[in-house]
Amino acid sequence: MHAWLCENPIGVDALQWKELPTPEPGAGQVRLRIEAASLNFPDLLIVQNKYQMKPPLPFVPGSEYAGVVEAVGDGVKHLKPGQRVACLSGTGGFGTHTLAPAALCMPLPDGFPAVDAAAFIMIYATSYHALMDRAQLKAGETVLVLGAAGGVGTAAIQIAKAAGARVIAAASSDDKCALCASLGADATINYTQHGPLGGLRDEIKRLTGGKGPDVVYDPVGGDFAEPAFRSIAWRGRYLVVGFASGPIPSLPLNLALLKGASIVGVFWGDFAKREPQANAAMMQALAGMYAKGQVKPVIDQTLPMADLRKAYAIMGSRSVKGKLVLVN
Incomplete structure (x- = not known):
């Protein structure tokens, strides 16, 4: 087999495409022939030693992928060779x-292509857990999605x-806003025109008739957090999904008091570990x-797959709409 090996987590340039022994699965494991793997923001952080999970060295990055089961280890009963699966293992x-x-x-059910499957679990599990479980979103409510043209x-x-x-x-260009509209967004905000330090709050107020959004979905953080939270509706729920812009913001807690609002953490990975039955039911719902x-x-x-460095560079340019997927 071949894989991109991270022996020194100092960045993308240190990754090496190497031939490695093809492993045999241990108890509870399967060996997959990978058809496709998607690139997620944590995949960039982990090779820079900036992610909360720090795997022992050396390791092969790539948190999310889809492929065909080639062999199963002891105790594996629900999967068999030849079966197609998706996996998010970190x-x-x-x-x-x-x-x-x-x-x-x-x-994977029939008719679920590997490229879609490799780009599915992280973004949909995170977003469903955030909106439907943590925010308890109801029909008729208004959701503001920051970083709306990205994967999550x-x-x-x-x-x-x-x-x-x-x-x-809310997204950073007219092209990205057009994509969001094509996915069903009822209104868009281009924050190069209505920036977090300028007119973002006023535009949110205008688009909600002064009421504010019931739910704010924020995978961006940084300068966007405070104006978005100041705009939130009474009893609003502010979903802390991630910090793609880099800085972790500090929110004045008096705003939560004045709005009767909730600041809600979203950590799907730990939810899946702590509540596996609820997570399995959620994944079934998403497959449906x-x-x-x-x-x-x-x-x-x-x-x-050999163009991983190019894929990282594209992700770093912040031009990506949706997901980048590498294929074998």
Whole structure:
């Protein structure tokens, strides 16, 4: 097998495409022939030693992937060779083969292409857990999605619309806003025109008739957090999803008091570990939504697995709409 090996987590340039022994699965594991793997923001942080999970060295990055089961280890009963699955295990995806925990593999129904499957679990599980579980989103409510043209943002738009909500999508260009509108967003905000330090708050107020959004979905953080939170409706829920802009913001807690609002943390990874039955039910629901055409990953482009460095550079340029996927 071949894989991108991280022996020194000092950045993308240190990754090496290497030939490695093809491993045999241990107890509770399966060996997958990887068909596709998607690039997520944590995949960039982990090779820079900036992610909260720090795997032992050396490791193969690539948190999310889809492929075909080649072999199963002891105790694996629900999967068999030849079966197609998707998996989000944190590492291992950027190669031709990997060992995956069988318990984390999602069996794929017929008609679920590998490229879509490799781009599915993280963004839809995060967004569904955030909106439907943590925010308890109801039909008729208004959701403001920041970073709306990215992976989790596009997923959030689709899930919120399927739930009957009104969606305001904020993104950084007219092209990205047009994408959000094509996914069902009812209104868009281009924050190069209505910036977080300028007119963002006024534009949110205008688009909500002064009421503010019931739910703010924020995977961006930084300067966007405070104006968005100041705009929130009475009893609003502010979802802390991530910090793609870099800085972790500090919010004045008196704002939560004045708005009767909640600041709600979203950590899907730990939810999946602590509440596995609830997570399994959620993933079944999402697979059903995919089958009905209610959700479908937005794929910016696919590249050969050998072009991983190029994919990282594209992600770093912040030009990506939806997801980048690498294919074997």
